[in-house]
Amino acid sequence: MRASRLVSLLLLLQTRGRMTAQELADRLEVSVRTIYRDVESLHTAGIPLYGDAGPKGGYQLLDGYRTRLTGLTTDEAESLFLAGLPGPAAELGLGAVVTAAQLKLMAALPIELRDRAGRIQERFHLDAPTWYRDPQPVTHLPAVADAVWNERVVEVRYRRWKAPQEVDRRLEPYGLVVKAGLWYLVARSGDQVRTYRVSQILSLHPLPERFTRPGDFDLAAYWQAYLAEFEARLRWGEAVVRLSPQGMRLLANLMTPGVVAAAKETAQPPDDEGWTRVTVPIESIEHAAGEFLRIGTDVEVLAPAELRERVAATAAELTRRYG
Known part of the structure; x- marks a missing residue:
């Protein structure tokens, strides 16, 4: 030690x-x-x-003194070959650089660590993106990364979900984040720091003007706060539902972790039919109706009334269509 x-x-x-x-x-x-x-x-x-x-x-x-000693333990050497993200590195234009760096690191390791690191690469593969998602083009990612690194102001045309959908923004890029295989740019626009999905940038023009990144800006802390705020905005209401034993299992597999956690916390003892009553957060009536319909006949929506009516109307329409 x-x-x-x-x-x-x-x-x-x-x-x-x-x-x-x-x-x-x-x-x-x-x-x-x-x-x-x-x-x-x-x-x-x-x-x-x-x-x-x-x-x-x-x-x-003393100036100029450097040691060649890395002090890598076996676990540390192995972890380096689990930490790489070949997909995002390639999107940044650094795929060949990462490969070269790994080769140099491998050559510098003692033989016993080199063998173990090689086995790690052969037996473990990290695929960051989620299931059922087509790769999104990130044409402007290298330019964004360059602006982040060199603290250069950029003008972008950006597509957002609300009207007007296409807007022009002047940005001071602070950092890039990869979340579930998607790239996000954290940048100052006006007097606020905002988050932009890189794949939604339609055009980008670097400006000769530079900016000074705040010394106290913590990218990781900002991102955690942003995620918490985003999750809170999504959950504007609650729904009360009854679930069969199979419905409880389906909910655990089909719903988001926040919904699953809420269901576990609010679950009441099973009734005479073995069904469990739970209260879960919902994003909207329309979204919740679609989510609960995925569970089929193993769920009954009790409240709010608007959600129950929406699910019932959809079920009636399905009966009419397939009747």
Whole structure:
């Protein structure tokens, strides 16, 4: 454990530059006293490491010093070959680059790690997109990625779901996110940060103007907050339904995780017929009717009345059509 920690300390200083003893202790989850002992051990081993006192002090490697030691464990080496996304990398125009990087990494690994990493590639394949979805063209993805990287303002023509469907926007691109195989651009438009699906960008023109990305902007934190808000917007109401035992199983397989979780939390004891009454969130009357009709005769909608009437009307129409 201590040898691994010394390697981690060295690599942190190599990649991050100056760090205080407290910062190193927090990162490595040890005490400051332990950091002092580890630094002394690295000094003894001949590592050109020095420290400065004061508010702006800290430990730092001498300029130009780099170690070839990676400190990769077996699990770490294996995980690197599970973390790649060949599809998204190819869409970014980096497919060949990723392949070359993996080959170089493989060549640099010790023989025993190289063999295990090779077996990982042979036995595991990551396919990020969801089922039953045709690939969407992302013609402008390389240009978007370039604008994100170089902090360049762009003008886009964008297709959205509400009227007017085609709009022009001037964007400051902050980052890109891959969700279920789809690319999303997080960008500032006016005084707000918004999310845009890259496949819906109809045209893109980079401008000579550049912008400064906020130093405190956290892409991962923004995305988590966006997902939570998006999920809340979708669920504007609730439905009360009865489900047969088969209906409960179908609901678990056909509905979204949020609906399934709500059904489990609100499930009442089965009635005399073995049916279970649950309360679940719905997106709209129209959407909910279609979702419950997928469960067929193993569900009965009790409320709201408008949803029950919509399902009943659809069932009556089906009876008429096929009667």
